[in-house]
Amino acid sequence: MxxxxxxxxxxxxxxxxxxxxxxxxxxxxxxxxxxxxxxxxxxxxxxxxxxxxxxxxxxxxxxxxxxxxxxxxxxxxxxxxxxxxxxxxxxxxxxxxxxxxxxxxxxxxxxxxxxxxxxxxxxxxxxxxxxxxxxxxxxxxxxxxxxxxxxxxxxxxxxxxxxxxxxxxxxxxxxxxxxxxxxxxxxxxxxxxxxxxxxxxxxxxxxxxxxxxxxxxxxxxxxxxxxxxxxxxxxxxxxxxxxxxxxxxxxxxxxxxxxxxxxxxxxxxxxxxxxxxxxxxxxxxxxxxxxxxxxxxxxxxxxxxxxxxxxxxxxxxxxxxxxxxxxxxxxxxxxxxxxxxxxxxxxxxxxxxxxxxxxxxxxxxxxxxxxxxxxxxxxxxxxxxxxxxxxxxxxxxxxxxxxxxxxxxxxxxxxxxxxxxxxxxxxxIVRQLPSGHIVVVGRDKDQINRGGEKVAPEAVENELLAHPAVHDVSVVGIPDEALGERICAYLIPRGDHRERMPTAVELRGFLRGRGLSSFAVPDVFEVVSEFPHTGVGKTSKKDQRGMAVPERGPATD
Structure with missing residues (x-):
């Protein structure tokens, strides 16, 4: 030594x-x-x-x-x-x-x-x-x-x-x-x-x-x-x-x-x-x-x-x-x-x-x-x-x-x-007991923790925005009993794709083909017409995370 x-x-x-x-x-x-x-x-x-x-x-x-x-x-x-x-x-x-x-x-x-x-x-x-x-x-x-x-x-x-x-x-x-x-x-x-x-x-x-x-x-x-x-x-x-x-x-x-x-x-x-x-x-x-x-x-x-x-x-x-x-x-x-x-x-x-x-x-x-x-x-x-x-x-x-x-x-x-x-x-975000033990409450950032793998929403959003059918995208974590969080991608389609958005299988294949990690590929894809916004016009991911599990849209399996 x-x-x-x-x-x-x-x-x-x-x-x-x-x-x-x-x-x-x-x-x-x-x-x-x-x-x-x-x-x-x-x-x-x-x-x-x-x-x-x-x-x-x-x-x-x-x-x-x-x-x-x-x-x-x-x-x-x-x-x-x-x-x-x-x-x-x-x-x-x-x-x-x-x-x-x-x-x-x-x-x-x-x-x-x-x-x-x-x-x-x-x-x-x-x-x-x-x-x-x-x-x-x-x-x-x-x-x-x-x-x-x-x-x-x-x-x-x-x-x-x-x-x-x-x-x-x-x-x-x-x-x-x-x-x-x-x-x-x-x-x-x-x-x-x-x-x-x-x-x-x-x-x-x-x-x-x-x-x-x-x-x-x-x-x-x-x-x-x-x-x-x-x-x-x-x-x-x-x-x-x-x-x-x-x-x-x-x-x-x-x-x-x-x-x-x-x-x-x-x-x-x-x-x-x-x-x-x-x-x-x-x-x-x-x-x-x-x-x-x-x-x-x-x-x-x-x-x-x-x-x-x-x-x-x-x-x-x-x-x-x-x-x-x-x-x-x-x-x-x-x-x-x-x-x-x-x-x-x-x-x-x-x-x-x-x-x-x-x-x-x-x-x-x-x-x-x-x-x-x-x-x-x-x-x-x-x-x-x-x-x-x-x-x-x-x-x-x-x-x-x-x-x-x-x-x-x-x-x-x-x-x-x-x-x-x-x-x-x-x-x-944690709280500490008198014994010194930690209780984890959550995260102070938008990072998604999917079964122990940390996923940056921005990375997924950037790849989805490269798809010709996607006008805008917002990726958030939604609660899941087994994984802790699932990855949900809210998609606004481009005008000429509103009637026929790709399926979830097609979107996942697209993302994997672009080299995205398998654990970062969204579990749920939801097509929406607009995103909720904050008072200053930013997409409110807090509102998206707080929504009930969304109804399945055409991009969901």
Whole structure:
């Protein structure tokens, strides 16, 4: 492990934290100098014959994971990847994902985590904003995902395209760099070592801007978050962790997630999809002890007949986050799944709250937890920036040892999102109980939270406005019991299309063809003649959200 030192600290770290704050967290022992490479190396050397990861096609011990990382590193070197090189990673849940990330950390490179659902427009944006030198994606899979690699080849000639097939026994021996196979027979692990204060990776943030922002995380800040999550969630070396959500999601990575499992040398089981049929079978087959879900998936599990068909007795803890969980669903977890629920309320920018394993049931089912670190600082403020009275709702602002103080290359957004003294304005409206537990009330922005995925209405509106039949569009979130919010697009047709608007299926196909993320495609399309307006003539999204579920128009399925 790297030794923490004040000598390797720039005046401002990549995450926006000043050196003074970084020194403080090191003096407290929160930042230990561990890097992500150290995390992988420790797991591989500490438990070489323990099963590290299992997917549909392969099962790797930690020793075999290290060997796969060395082969993957050889492929990335051939693609021009070296220390500090940003690489956009867009892979399905698989052992290959773990080999890829481990190899990039071993090279000192900087992964940029894209989700499989992101379209070509977003991935090209990530490549440009991060100055990526390479993109890695699957060689086989859904047509939309494969189309992203084609778009990068066509529009980003400065980005090497690496494709790999996670379904074969030797994926790195058959990987391609711009169409060519790389010789990995004598691959060796890179010797690169980087500063724990350096940029470790770029995560993605949802928001009300048209495209996701990039979140810079350092090794020191993020791995403190992982270690603290492991402690709060009681992750043990003998545990088997099911990964049902996308690997690259911040929740899946670190709360306590994949990196938490690596920290203790546990086993990771990659689910090909999050369906009850797949996941409940995997729990029984592999003796899964923990899993993480968003509320819609939890409801799917709870309501599935498969629950009665599988032995779930190994399952000890279920982490649920990404969107607010209803009290009713929360109360069903223990009796119906036979495990302990931990609610999680966090953000890729930093702050993570958990209910505790020994919390009274009422706190577990009615709150979204309390900050996991005693060093997390919270302010709950009214619209005028003054603190609210205890227990009253307000906008949550936070600062701490693992919360960023700036986005990557986004000065205008930074000016709005961070205070001069380093507090991040989350945009979440919450109230805090005397126990410190948080109850999430809503959002202070137009951002839509669809089943844990954050969607910016502006991004969807811009794409729909490109359709020749659409004169104007307003996209809002409408309440949904399972998803938290569904996406509703109100459409005003162009004059010559009023009699024949496209169907919902046609509109969805149009949006996917333009590279929009699958989770950002509206669930409901409603044709209207006009929008409600505010007193100054602006479209009143508040009125649109407050309407009852609209009558189905010709653009609705």
């Amino acid at each position: 790297s030794e923490p030192s004040t000598q390797d600290l720039p005046p401002v770290l990549p995450n926006g934290m000043p050196a003074e704050a970084a020194r403080h967290y090191r003096e407290l022992g929160l930042w230990t100098g561990q890097t992500h490479r150290d995390l992988f190396d420790s797991a591989i050397s500490g438990r070489p014959e323990r099963t590290a990861v299992v997917d549909r096609h392969r099962s790797l011990t930690y020793r075999e994971l290290g060997e796969g990382m060395a082969r993957a590193a050889a492929v990335f070197r051939a693609a021009g990847v070296g220390e500090g090189s940003p690489v956009v990673v867009q892979l399905p849940n698989s052992a290959v994902f773990l080999e890829t990330v481990g190899a990039l950390f071993a090279l000192g490179a900087v992964p940029v985590f894209a989700l499989p659902a992101h379209g070509s427009r977003e991935v090209e944006h990530f490549c440009a904003l991060a100055d990526a030198v390479a993109y890695v994606g699957p060689r086989r899979g859904p047509r939309d995902l494969l189309a992203v690699a084609d778009a990068v080849r066509e529009h980003r000639g400065d980005v090497a395209v690496v494709t790999v097939d996670e379904r074969v026994a030797q994926p790195w021996a058959e990987a391609r760099v711009d169409g060519d196979v790389v010789d990995v027979r004598d691959a060796a692990m890179p010797t690169t070592r980087v500063s724990p204060a350096s940029l470790a990776f770029l995560q993605l943030s949802g928001g009300t801007t048209a495209l996701p922002k990039l979140i810079p995380r350092t090794h020191d800040d993020y791995l403190y978050s992982v270690r603290r999550s492991v402690e709060v969630c009681d992750v043990r070396p003998e545990d088997v962790m099911l990964v049902a959500l996308p690997c690259a999601h911040n929740f899946t990575m670190s709360s306590p997630g994949i990196l938490g499992a690596l920290h203790v040398g546990a086993t990771i089981v990659m689910a090909a999809d999050p369906s009850p049929t797949t996941c409940l079978s995997a729990i029984e087959k592999h003796g899964v002890t923990q899993a993480a879900l968003v509320p819609p998936l939890l409801l799917a599990w709870l309501n599935s007949p498969a629950v009665a068909r599988h032995d779930l007795s190994s399952l000890r803890t279920l982490w649920v986050g990404g969107a607010k969980l209803s009290d009713t669903a929360a109360r069903r977890v223990g009796p119906e799944l036979g495990c302990t629920l931990q609610q999680v309320f966090g953000m890729a920018e930093g702050l993570v709250n958990y209910t505790r394993l020994d919390d009274p049931e009422d706190l577990v089912v009615t709150t979204q937890g309390r900050p996991m670190s005693e060093h997390d600082e919270l302010r709950i403020l009214a619209e005028d920036g003054t603190p609210v009275a205890p227990g009253e709702p307000g906008v949550l602002h936070t600062r701490g040892p693992y919360t960023i103080r700036q986005y990557h290359r986004a000065p205008e957004v930074n000016a709005r999102s961070f205070s001069e003294d380093g507090f991040y304005c989350t945009g979440d």
